[in-house]
Amino acid sequence: MVNKKKKTVSYIIMILVTLIVVFPLIWMLLLSFKSNAEILANPLSLPKSFNLDNYKNAFHTLNYVQLYANTFFVCVVSIIIELAITYFSSFVLSRMYFKNKKLRSLLYGFLILGLSVSPFILLFPVYKINVALHLREQLALIFPYVATSISFNTLLLTGYLKALPAEIDEAAIIDGCSLWDLMFRIILPMAKPVIATIVIFNVLYIWNEYPFASVMLRDVSDYTLSMGASFFKGTYTVDYGGIVASSVMIIIPELIFYGIFQKNIVEGMTAGAVKG
């Protein structure tokens, strides 16, 4: 009896929380079918009809093929680079032998420090550094993205790799494995879940990132998706319909992507952040 009651309460709470969380999203989708004047004048009403004008307008104003392509390109390149380099460094920090244990925690702490850095403190200096290094166009974005991901990736990767039993290495070495083989043939396949998690979070981060993109990109042909919304807000005019529609255009691929990889998030988290 008690158990059944408890179950019902659990259900009610679960459904309630889910509804509260999802409601704003559904509501945004509804907004995107309303005209700009309707949104401004009567934001609470339901859309009068299934009106696709905002989307037509968004497609007319923005070259979505290019925006998606640019964003995709920046995403893929940044993630390949950051995964490569942070896998190496995390491998060192989590599995290699340090005579000086302090040095290891110092390096780890140093790399984790970046979690505390707000991107806004970096904007202006990073721009200057990009100029000094002649990094332009997409490259001006890729390096900051790689750099800002290092801390998070290190947190997850070292946590995960540390938890794999040390016997694996010993067995591999006895079998005559090189460091290279150990890293790529043996440990890497075992790290798949955490790598999946890292990829997912970084894809979402880069897909949504606005501050760096708005400062580093100059040419419209290099723009990424998150810059799209700025096209609908001028000094004297605003098109909320366009902003909402372009926001939905950003979110849809994310939802699909999330839907596909949803399971990996939990799996990777289990292994990464959890064991810490």
Add this chain to the structure above:
Amino acid sequence: MHWLSKKRYKIGLMLPTLIVYSVFIILPIIIAIYYSFTRYSGIGKARFAGLSNYARLLKDDVFWVSLKNTLIIFVLVFVLLMVLSFLLALLLNSKIKGTGFSKALIFSPAIIAPIIVGIIWVYILDPNVGIINNILDALNLGALKHKWIGGDVLSPYSISIIYLWQQLGYLTTIFVAGLKMIPEDVLEAVKIDGASSVQTVRFVIIPMMKTTISSTAILVITGVFKIFEIVQQTTGGGPNHLSETLVTYSYATTFTSSDYGYGMSLATITFLLSLIITGVYSFLTREKEGE
């Protein structure tokens, strides 16, 4: 492993990360700190100004207001987010149907660009056109209507709620993952011993999830000190800087008033504060682990 850990391998493997990290994170921080000792409008040359920006900070009401707001948000978010997401994780980890679906949906706000989160919530909290006040009106509860955002008092609390909404699913997911790590048989054994649910959580689950809890806490602490778009979209820091947080105030001084020197001193303080809180937290939890 010992003999593969040659110095040059370690250096070679660490180097790319260290280079990128130093050039694009550490160097910029140093540059920002340097500018915090200057007067600089963004054009021309910066003039060295010693500690004057920091002296100004102490006298600046808005700085104290934004510090207060940031701390309100920090305390509220930290407590609520940690507790609620932990409880929700316990619920979603229980063996009832539909948890998978619910988990997926609850996580969804975390994938949305924060700037869009802000836009959505304006229409919920706005004192005139927002859903909440309109519903209260419709229910004849006009007395409960408040200026959730844009008034003198409530904005930082509302901002905490919005951030809570956005992060809840993210943290719940981490906690669910942590719960999955606890071996079934341990829980079974505890149950057989006749422990109540509360006792199980208090004496078995929490101690076993210590590391999960502490890495989550660090993500929350550092996350709170980066909240920006939500404030910008809901109140723009207004009215009159009353809802400003350290990050938004630093942004406004740097890019709106073109006061780079002062803006960077605010950014430096924000960074240090976040670092100190994270450091203190790690220190405290590390001590406990040593028991």
Add this chain to the structure above:
Amino acid sequence: MKRKRGVRWISACVITTMTAGMLSGCGNKATTNKDGETVITFGIHVANPEEQEPVTNSIVEAFNEKYDGKYEVEFEAADTESHSKNMKLEASDGTLPEIFWLDSAEAPEYADSGVLLDLADYLSENKDIDAALNGMGDAFNNGDIQYGLPYQCNVQGFFYNKDLFDAAEVAYPTNETTYNQFLDMIQKLKDSGVTPIAIGSKNSGYTMWPFNEFMERYGWSENIDDILSGDMKFNNPDMVSCFEKLEGLKDAQAFPENMATIEYFDAKQQFDDGRAAMFGTGQWDCSEFDENIGDKIGFWWGPVFEDSSYEQNVAMKVPSAPIVVNADVGNDDTMKEAVYTFLNFYYSEDAAEISYAGSIFPATSYSDVSASDTQYAMNAMLTAMSEDWKSPEAAPDQTLSSAVQTELYNGIFGVLQGTYTPEQALDKMDDAMSYDK
């Protein structure tokens, strides 16, 4: 052997990406395109000029058509905030566009740092343009160089909806309407169930346009030099009475309840929809009002103040932000000619006609150009301007540095929302001044 491969692979990777970075940075900025046209880049403060600055976009299109095969103007477009950031950053690495829009508050600093071309020569070579500008460019002369020319001409004040005034049985405001009559007007409008004055403060500090007239009528132009030089404070009896008038509007509950959470755009929509009786703005909103309010629109400079000893017959017809030219253009004769040709076109009578057709006042004053009958809002402004009152050299808010300007905006909205007293608001401006030195 195999072990080394790993390390080598890493270094190869790093080197490749780094070199790729270096190489891509080496391309010089092209000044001619594939058709052999000289390309002039025009940095503009909106992301989508076609929609958000249609008049400038049309002028540029007309220019490109007229000089097809010779010159081509291309926009470097970003929203105002990003534009302002970008120009600063580009000034620091010498990649500024040839021509660009600048905020009035920021332009003097660019001039001081030497990145802007002195346009005095241009004006003396082109006397007709100088005459057509009729002193509009004076605000952008720092006594040393003519660092900019006006982008457009701004006319600012209150627009009102005659229908709502009729419904509330209130007489339309006139040039003689005093501040106390204004307060009565607000009360009656409020009683009739509409918001008297629409305004939003969220991210919209710059939308204090109608209050420029308030400050001017309390002697802003006469005193500002003394204030900026430190001989006088913002917190002086004149400015205090001016700000007390703003406080009076707050006490009269002239504004929307949610003004703190709405932006300029939402406020404008309230006026468009007939939910608010007045809205303070400038000529850039004319076409929107023609569409929504039609011939029921009226324009008013604002109330006169009986307690002020300063000239009350002033109009607020002022240069908007400047457009400036990159100093590097001066070292490149072909580019200089191209830019001068563009400026000639930008300030020509043809361009003025395009401007009027789009309900924007150009910076030039050609007597033959005028608005059509259906441009109601613009005609309402022209009626107000027919008195031929004098205007200040620049709008009060445009005479300050960014830091003080931000404090002015902050102060005005603080008083309008009751978070600051007039004295507090003015003290904050004085503080900002002292840090600015």
